Amino acid sequence: MRRTAFYVILALAATTFLYPFLWMVATTFKSPAEVGGLSLLPDQPTLDNYRLMWARAPFGRALVNSLFVAGTITLSVLVFGSAAAYSLARLNFPGRRILNAITIAILLVPAQLTLIPMYTLIVQLGWVDSYAALIAPYAFNATAILILRQFFLQVPRSLMDSARLDGMGELRILFTVFWPLAKAPLAMVGILTFMGAWNEVLWPLLVVRDEQIMTLPQLLTVFSLGGGAGPRQLATKLAAAMVLVVPVVVAYTFLQRYFIESMASTGIKG
Amino acid sequence: MASVFFEHVRKDFGTATVVQDFDLQVADGELVVLVGGSGCGKSTILRMLAGLESVTSGTVRIGDREVTHLPPRERDVAMVFQDYALYPHLTARENISLGLRLRKVPKAEIDRRVRWAAEILELQPLLDRKPKQMSGGQRQRIAMGRAMVREPAVFLFDEPLSNLDAHLRGQMRHEIARMQRRVGTTALYVTHDQMEAMTLGDRLVVLDGGRIRQVGRPIDVYRAPANKFVAGFIGTPPMNFLDGRLEREQDGPVFVSDTLRIPLAAERRPELPAGSGEAVTLGVRPEDLALADALGPATIRGQLVLAEVLGATTHLHAEVGGRRLIAAVPSGPSPAPGGAVSLSLDPRRLHFFAADGSSLLLDSASP
Numbered sequence: 239m240r241r242t243a244f245y246v247i248l249a250l251a252a253t254t255f256l257y258p259f260l261w262m263v264a265t266t267f268k269s270p271a272e273v274g275g276l277s278l279l280p281d282q283p284t285l286d287n288y289r290l291m292w293a294r295a296p297f298g299r300a301l302v303n304s305l306f307v308a309g310t311i312t313l314s315v316l317v318f319g320s321a322a323a324y325s326l327a328r329l330n331f332p333g334r335r336i337l338n339a340i341t342i343a344i345l346l347v348p349a350q351l352t353l354i355p356m357y358t359l360i361v362q363l364g365w366v367d368s369y370a371a372l373i374a375p376y377a378f379n380a381t382a383i384l385i386l387r388q389f390f391l392q393v394p395r396s397l398m399d400s401a402r403l404d405g406m407g408e409l410r411i412l413f414t415v416f417w418p419l420a421k422a423p424l425a426m427v428g429i430l431t432f433m434g435a436w437n438e439v440l441w442p443l444l445v446v447r448d449e450q451i452m453t454l455p456q457l458l459t460v461f462s463l464g465g466g467a468g469p470r471q472l473a474t475k476l477a478a479a480m481v482l483v484v485p486v487v488v489a490y491t492f493l494q495r496y497f498i499e500s501m502a503s504t505g506i507k508g
Numbered sequence: 509m510a511s512v513f514f515e516h517v518r519k520d521f522g523t524a525t526v527v528q529d530f531d532l533q534v535a536d537g538e539l540v541v542l543v544g545g546s547g548c549g550k551s552t553i554l555r556m557l558a559g560l561e562s563v564t565s566g567t568v569r570i571g572d573r574e575v576t577h578l579p580p581r582e583r584d585v586a587m588v589f590q591d592y593a594l595y596p597h598l599t600a601r602e603n604i605s606l607g608l609r610l611r612k613v614p615k616a617e618i619d620r621r622v623r624w625a626a627e628i629l630e631l632q633p634l635l636d637r638k639p640k641q642m643s644g645g646q647r648q649r650i651a652m653g654r655a656m657v658r659e660p661a662v663f664l665f666d667e668p669l670s671n672l673d674a675h676l677r678g679q680m681r682h683e684i685a686r687m688q689r690r691v692g693t694t695a696l697y698v699t700h701d702q703m704e705a706m707t708l709g710d711r712l713v714v715l716d717g718g719r720i721r722q723v724g725r726p727i728d729v730y731r732a733p734a735n736k737f738v739a740g741f742i743g744t745p746p747m748n749f750l751d752g753r754l755e756r757e758q759d760g761p762v763f764v765s766d767t768l769r770i771p772l773a774a775e776r777r778p779e780l781p782a783g784s785g786e787a788v789t790l791g792v793r794p795e796d797l798a799l800a801d802a803l804g805p806a807t808i809r810g811q812l813v814l815a816e817v818l819g820a821t822t823h824l825h826a827e828v829g830g831r832r833l834i835a836a837v838p839s840g841p842s843p844a845p846g847g848a849v850s851l852s853l854d855p856r857r858l859h860f861f862a863a864d865g866s867s868l869l870l871d872s873a874s875p
Binding site: 394396397399400401402403404405406410415418419 | 555558559560579580581585586587589590591592593594595596597606607610611
């Protein structure tokens with residue numbers, strides 16, 4: 239009995255999270271007359287909202303831009319983050335402790351505080367309206383370094399020694415010994431970074447004005463602000479939001495095992 | 509294969525010196541065991557030879573080459589680690605062959621060497637398994653196979669059997685000795701285990717506080733320890749020590765303590781200190797003590813505290829003048845714990861150590 243009550247509470251809690259999302263999905267397939275309703279099943283399902291969205295703004299191009307920008311940022315964070323984590327965890331060099339402290343200190347600085355200096359820098363570099371402006375500021379991530387460093391500290395020293403005797407250099411040790419062992423934390427860092435980069439709006443709004451370089455959330459924001467407020471417009475905006483959400487949901491579906499594994503092993507909670 | 513030379517090698521970690529003035533020559537094909545307590549520097553010496561630890565001063569040579577500052581991959585050494593250090597994501601075959609693949613050895617040659625190692629170590633059924641699918645002993649054999657296929661100039665073993673249970677340890681000890689004899693590669697073996705130290709090595713290097721205390725054949729080190737440290741460290745149970753003095757009498761030297769007066773056998777007379785009555789420590793191995801029926805000139809009387817029956821041998825722990833002595837005697841009827849016990853010493857098998865710990869016997873090997 240207690241068990242049943244427990245599951246009922248869990249189901250109710252899940253519904254409060256799921257319903258708004260499912261409503262959004264359903265609304266994108268509804269005709270303007272149905273948009274205001276709470277039903278999750280459209281009476282006359284239609285793809286008009288998607289067609290309209292696609293016709294009114296370059297969402298295809300924005301999708302490609304977003305994939306390119308978020309993908310590049312994720313790859314950079316994984317490569318540079320793990321290289322930095324490896325050296326901070328396993329190499330002896332002067333200043334290692336200070337670098338470690340600086341990495342932790344960076345986490346304490348709010349992103350809003352660095353926004354203006356970073357913008358000034360991008361302007362001075364002449365990178366406004368370029369992919370470099372979208373990618374470079376996010377290519378290194380202190381959180382990723384700390385998560386990976388913590389994992390690398392647990393890898394037995396003998397494994398590194400053995401790899402060195404086998405003839406490996408440091409980069410090869412990192413990518414052929416440490417990376418296969420660190421699938422879970424790498425997946426977690428990858429997902430978090432990708433989601434962060436994918437959903438980023440504020441920074442692209444500051445440094446990109448050219449529609450051809452805009453990312454999906456940026457274009458969606460611009461589109462929402464200028465698209466009117468009628469039922470048709472709402473459904474079209476939600477269809478655009480769907481394009482934004484689907485890739486993340488798909489990626490999470492494939493990588494959730496590693497994500498949960500890593501959350502459990504590192505004790506990091508959302 | 510090659511000989512190995514350490515010349516005045518020193519290693520500091522910050523302000524702490526862990527190895528000092530280490531001089532050792534290992535002959536081609538020889539298996540030398542480095543033995544000592546925790547923190548004596550034995551693993552550091554091995555790691556310096558492998559290039560995994562820098563040398564503070566001194567020279568390390570492998571054959572004709574000075575390797576003091578060469579990176580590990582250029583030293584031509586292979587190492588077997590205590591925790592096996594197998595790559596968890598690779599199969600046994602991939603683990604064994606990885607070092608060869610990185611050195612761009614032709615595939616046919618890699619296959620030949622893997623087959624050869626697998627045959628010697630009986631690894632065939634394990635080759636396609638990953639480390640987590642194997643037992644500790646099997647993993648250790650894979651680690652040995654990985655070292656073997658490299659056909660290195662020197663094998664290094666860093667306490668390779670410490671993670672195994674007693675039965676498997678005995679089996680693997682035999683395996684390592686057999687493998688080393690068969691391939692004939694120079695080897696350095698680090699352990700804190702007496703049994704491994706005594707049975708495996710052609711020579712034994714006893715270390716304490718980063719210094720060599722004695723080098724010699726295991727049996728020589730056991731029979732003629734160069735100093736009190738080695739005498740107490742090598743041997744299980746350890747050597748018994750009694751403090752006293754040596755007196756010169758007409759019939760020859762006599763050891764005198766509060767509880768004992770032993771005329772010394774002619775063939776075991778120590779080099780006496782210049783003056784009579786100098787303080788010395790007498791050492792006697794547990795197996796050189798025997799149960800005595802009556803009090804004789806070389807008999808100690810004490811109280812039996814504990815009798816440990818190990819099978820063929822019994823360890824008798826006796827309290828003598830506030831000191832604990834252990835006698836290893838053949839199992840049989842013995843006094844009950846708490847009762848009096850008489851133990852006789854064999855005067856021909858006694859050891860004597862000066863106040864500075866050095867042996868006073870003529871035939872002791874020098875450190």
